[in-house]
Amino acid sequence: MAGAANLLSVRRLLKRYGGLVATDHFDLDVRPGELHAIIGPNGAGKSTLIAQLAGEIRPDGGSIHFDGRDITGMRVERRALLGLARSYQITSVFPEFTALQNVMLTAQAHQGHSFRFWTPTLRQPELVEPAAQALERVGLGSRLHTPVADLAHGEQRQLELAMVLAGKPRLLLLDEPMAGMSQSESRLMTDLLLSLKGQYGIVLVEHDMDAVFALADRITVLVYGRAIACGPIEEIRANPEVRNAYLGDEAMPS
Numbered sequence: 001m002a003g004a005a006n007l008l009s010v011r012r013l014l015k016r017y018g019g020l021v022a023t024d025h026f027d028l029d030v031r032p033g034e035l036h037a038i039i040g041p042n043g044a045g046k047s048t049l050i051a052q053l054a055g056e057i058r059p060d061g062g063s064i065h066f067d068g069r070d071i072t073g074m075r076v077e078r079r080a081l082l083g084l085a086r087s088y089q090i091t092s093v094f095p096e097f098t099a100l101q102n103v104m105l106t107a108q109a110h111q112g113h114s115f116r117f118w119t120p121t122l123r124q125p126e127l128v129e130p131a132a133q134a135l136e137r138v139g140l141g142s143r144l145h146t147p148v149a150d151l152a153h154g155e156q157r158q159l160e161l162a163m164v165l166a167g168k169p170r171l172l173l174l175d176e177p178m179a180g181m182s183q184s185e186s187r188l189m190t191d192l193l194l195s196l197k198g199q200y201g202i203v204l205v206e207h208d209m210d211a212v213f214a215l216a217d218r219i220t221v222l223v224y225g226r227a228i229a230c231g232p233i234e235e236i237r238a239n240p241e242v243r244n245a246y247l248g249d250e251a252m253p254s
């Protein structure tokens with residue numbers, strides 16, 4: 001089977017919106033422990049791709065294998081249980097609850113329970129320890145009992161990452177984790193992702209090129225739903241088609 005050694009293997013993935021081909025026979029391989037960045041101009045199809053990998057959008061064709069298993073038609077919850085986790089925007093958390101409570105609720109949801117049973121959840125000691133560890137892991141060890149509404153923007157993005165880690169993932173799907181961040185917050189998040197690198201497979205969609213070049217093992221360049229190039233950083237930087245289609249010299253720090 002194609003890419004059995006890969007954690008994630010995508011073949012000829014296809015998604016159409018009417019006449020628009022948002023994902024155009026797209027191939028992707030992510031090795032265990034690899035950080036694979038997906039870059040491309042606005043509207044290239046990055047979010048549509050992540051949503052298909054997470055199981056939120058059904059592709060019109062092609063296949064997705066996770067750890068050798070065909071997950072193309074599998075629902076979001078089952079993918080999550082297998083260890084495929086995407087980061088959620090902070091709007092999906094409970095702002096009046098503390099950081100710790102939010103991570104505990106996510107951890108419980110990953111175990112297949114519903115948010116409706118949150119009151120007992122918040123009293124379950126076996127959920128506290130892993131949730132606290134996930135928060136420490138992302139640098140929020142001193143903010144466990146702070147309501148999410150009182151966290152700074154950058155801290156909220158760190159919290160999103162803690163919520164993903166609490167689900168014990170094997171592959172992280174990160175959709176623009178640096179979005180809306182200041183330069184210093186972005187550097188902090190880059191360091192954080194560097195500290196996680198190698199322990200998880202990571203698919204990173206990101207516009208911040210400094211972050212991408214600091215983090216990626218390989219980069220796939222997406223334009224009009226098509227992968228026009230895939231390779232290590234230096235190869236992508238030197239690729240004339242990529243320079244033309246997307247990067248531009250000024251976007252490539254040397």
Ligand SMILES: Nc1ncnc2c1ncn2[C@@H]1O[C@H](COP(=O)(O)OP(=O)(O)OP(=O)(O)O)[C@@H](O)[C@H]1O
Nearest residue numbers: 017020021022040041042043044045046047048049
């Ligand atoms: N539900 C939808 N219905 C119709 N067209 C859609 C839908 N979702 C996305 N598209 C179109 O599909 C293409 C890819 O969109 P997508 O949001 O995936 O791109 P993107 O690379 O994530 O963009 P950005 O970098 O701006 O977030 C765009 O042309 C978009 O207008």
